[in-house]
Amino acid sequence: MNEASAALSALREQVQNAAREAGRPPPRLLAVSKTQPAEAVARLADAGQCAFGENYVQEALGKIRALSGRGLEWHLIGNLQSNKAREAAQHFDWVQTVDRPKLVAALAAHRPAGLNPLNVLIQVNPDGEAGKSGCTPGQVPELAAAIAAAPSLRLRGLMAIPEPLPGLEDRREAFALMAKLYAALQSAHPGVDTLSMGMSADYPLAIAEGSTMIRIGTALFGARG
Numbered sequence: 001m002n003e004a005s006a007a008l009s010a011l012r013e014q015v016q017n018a019a020r021e022a023g024r025p026p027p028r029l030l031a032v033s034k035t036q037p038a039e040a041v042a043r044l045a046d047a048g049q050c051a052f053g054e055n056y057v058q059e060a061l062g063k064i065r066a067l068s069g070r071g072l073e074w075h076l077i078g079n080l081q082s083n084k085a086r087e088a089a090q091h092f093d094w095v096q097t098v099d100r101p102k103l104v105a106a107l108a109a110h111r112p113a114g115l116n117p118l119n120v121l122i123q124v125n126p127d128g129e130a131g132k133s134g135c136t137p138g139q140v141p142e143l144a145a146a147i148a149a150a151p152s153l154r155l156r157g158l159m160a161i162p163e164p165l166p167g168l169e170d171r172r173e174a175f176a177l178m179a180k181l182y183a184a185l186q187s188a189h190p191g192v193d194t195l196s197m198g199m200s201a202d203y204p205l206a207i208a209e210g211s212t213m214i215r216i217g218t219a220l221f222g223a224r225g
């Protein structure tokens, strides 16, 4: 077994254990490949991983092109500027960082007609710190309605990057708030099936609070340079 398959199976086992301990279904695993070369993504794809997350549109495009035809699923998980919305809508399968009406309109307008609807998560800022990306909890219903009304978009759920408080337990509150918002969104939009939260340092806690998709970089690829 090579290094990539070993890292992937070790992580999968830890995720299974965390889910079992929490009495939750195991979440989907998004491999966060920012700063990693296409070859590293290819090795993980060969090991069976199919969903990858990227933070920067420009950096991602080279990898998406290099690995096209392999059936990989690409998620944008970094801040999206409106002037990059066209390229994001053309090349990604999911955008997890939609937090304002202008982005909804731009993605909807630019998603090519020949492709499946673009899967969209609303990014929420659960900590209420000013200057951070993500909408407020109160803005979720209106954004959700706008996404659901766009035929070229598909509302899949919510995403959050809670403040990385030093005490792990202190992060629980933000994850729990996200779970509440997610339940409310699901009752208004029954097609919603994704709550994206949890990274290398805190995914067991996120799973315990109801995450359905964890975004893992370091624990799969090693520390970023």
Ligand SMILES: *Cc1c(COP(=O)(O)O)cnc(C)c1O
Residues within 6 Å of the ligand: 032, 034, 055, 077, 078, 161, 199, 200, 201, 215, 216, 217, 218, 219
């Ligand atoms: C980098 C990043 C991750 C992965 O972080 P790790 O700590 O390396 O697992 C997850 N989500 C987002 C939004 C990121 O930017």
